[in-house]
Amino acid sequence: MVLDDLGSSLRGTLDDLRGKSRLEEDDIQEVVKQIQRSLLEADVEVDLVMELSDSIKGRALDEEPPGGTSARDHVLKIVYEELVELVGDSTELPLESQTILLAGLQGSGKTTTAAKMAWWFAKKGLRPAIIQTDTFRPGAYDQAKQMAGNAEVDFYGDPDADDPVQIARDGLEATEQAEVHIVDTAGRHALEEELIAEIEEIDSVVDPDTRLLVLDAAIGQGAKEQAQRFEEAIGVEGVAITKLDGTAKGGGALTAVNETDSSIAFLGTGETVQDIERFEPNSFISRLLGMGDLKQLSERVERAMEETGAEDDDWNPESILEGSFTLKDMQKQMEAMNNMGPLDQVMDMIPGMGGGMMDQLPDDAMDVTQERMREFNVIMDSMTDGELEEPRSISASQVERIARGSGTNTERVNELLEQHKMMDRTLNQFQGMGDGDMERMMKKMQDGEGGLGGLGGGGGPGGMM
């Protein structure tokens, strides 16, 4: 998949930022280097990589992280925004009558993509036709014809003709009945003047609504020049990346999108006509960065904090950072977590927790954790205000009373007290870090820095959260 590895290597570097609230220049330098590396390994063009990383670096240093945002999330957010900015939306392809022209290097997969797109449009209820104008490559006609057959769409080509422009003209006429015309062309590259002139001519005859540059996912730095040249010749409105079922990252597509100021339209992921996907930028980048859905997560955190805080005026989260973390605070913290919704959903949105990480947890891990939190809550309900404020003063006999009152056992109550002690310790480490607030604490927890970390208990998801 496109840039898949960027996610994991970037996450690795970002993990080093855990526990930091302020970014030092060195930290950012390291992250930026990692980003550069990942992008370069994904075949994104060097200048573009430098541009991107400069802009990320500049913003990371200049922009003050919004309150409650850890350094790590701050950087992640910037990377996310910069990539979104670059990739833009998916190429607009209205489901109506239209003509699409395909262009690209030899062997990039134009003919296969033509058939796949035709299949895609057919599935959307339109009647597509493929017009094959490649008169140069032996077997091109047969290949296109057969693939059109596989996709069960109209086809026009003329194995005996040798003028692609004429074929295009005739083809449009012959397939008049069709709603979507997909014009396939011979492979050519940027330096072949004659062939570039030829596609310009085809372009003017066909007058397409959309011109797609078909790019092999494995293309390297050369993507820039090719994209530039095709952009000059016919204009490029979108990019189709092929052969993404291999190990190539398809960074050349980002280069091309940048050069042509266009967007990604389709992803080719296999050899049959069904192996095509529309490009979805948001899910693509979110997944790329392993960030689940940061936007939605931050909204949820905010809402949860509001809900939690609004119910109780005399609870001041700031006091936690002044060194008095009580069971009351812990209860609030858990409440806030609860207010965010089902744990597994929340986990999915937490950067670095989605995908593979979730798979490693036992299936019932979320249930166990949630169950545990509920139980702790019941126990705390059986405590007096004094006990909640001063958990250290709770004696063995009090523990017994609380256990009876909450319908649990002393073991559980002690676990709760242990948990509180651990969190208190963790919190003490956070003190003196400046303008911290509850929201940042939440972030810390999500970053796996303690907090509710141990709630899962022995061997469970403890430490994972």
Place this chain on the structure above:
Amino acid sequence: MFDGLKDKLNSFREDVEETAEEAADADESADDADESTASADADESTASADDADAESVAVDDDDSDDSAAAAAAETDAETPSSDESDSDDADDSDDSSSGPGTLKRAAAFATGKVIIEEDDLEDPLWELEMALLESDVEMSVAEQILDTVEETMIGETRKQVETTGELVERALHDALVDVISVGQFDFDERIAEADKPITIVFTGVNGVGKTTSIAKLSEYLADRGYSSVMANGDTYRAGANEQLQQHAENLDRKIITHEQGGDPAAVIYDGVEYAEANDVDVVLGDTAGRLHTSDDLMSQLEKIDRVVDPDMTLFVDEAVAGQDAVMRAQEFNDAAAIDGTILTKADVDASGGAAISIAYVTGKPILFLGTGQGYDHIEPFEPEELVDQLLGADQ
């Protein structure tokens, strides 16, 4: 091809020279301070240190402010001592600096030599890495090349009459030749010496130009007096038979095909039998393009390799391929050990780093370049020539 890398290598060479010269200036000023007790001398050295400082800032591009900072820091470290014109302080600063000790420095200075240190190389090497990556050399391969260059250069003393550029060039030349000329053999000679018929199987991912390369190689062989038969082992792709058939017709060669969906190994095997029966010299066996991630197709390739047991397996990839070139070369080499590589579309791409990556990772030579759409657009690959060309042999 390779023009892009050539430009970048030249600029790398210039960078190294500049950095080394700056360092040399700074060294000199520090050494001056060492020797001087008179305040007049010290003032002079301060001035020269400042010069070096200013120079380093001016010389560096804005994208490498690190090197400016590093150079400035280095100069700064030595400047205070000269400011105070106190020889003790100067000694201290020398002692605390890393790399060659005072003695070696002094000796080098006395004999008119400059020692190249790690710090001098850091930024130029970064630039070189970028240059290699920009030329599509795969990252791990680029790093390997950098390590070699660094190893060769650090601690090296150069005479002042000799430029750092010359040293870099030598180190780079050696590193590149090492990588790219790996296992070179004379293709023509091997064809001449082998028992006929020789079976050559072509492998590679989709769309890299296997079929076209077969047609070209058939023509190449004909030019050298060898007959060949084409066997279309691509029984999968639509239009594959027609494509090779057309080539065979154009070139007036015999072609063996089976129906689409047939057993590729059987087709090539038939090709071999045909060649034996008809005294044909070379069997050119095409295979379907496949992505190395497809287990089924890769094991099919293993089977073809086992059944046909070709005399030579040539991996075909395109010069425009980027970082992925290494991965697929490796996978194909693992499935059916290759003897060499044909790099196609070399007329498209100016950088050609894929050649370096593939040769490095497979340990097998690049044998041919495909340079256009005509049948005669195939050229034997000459590594030495390429490296000379890269580094500008005219210099």
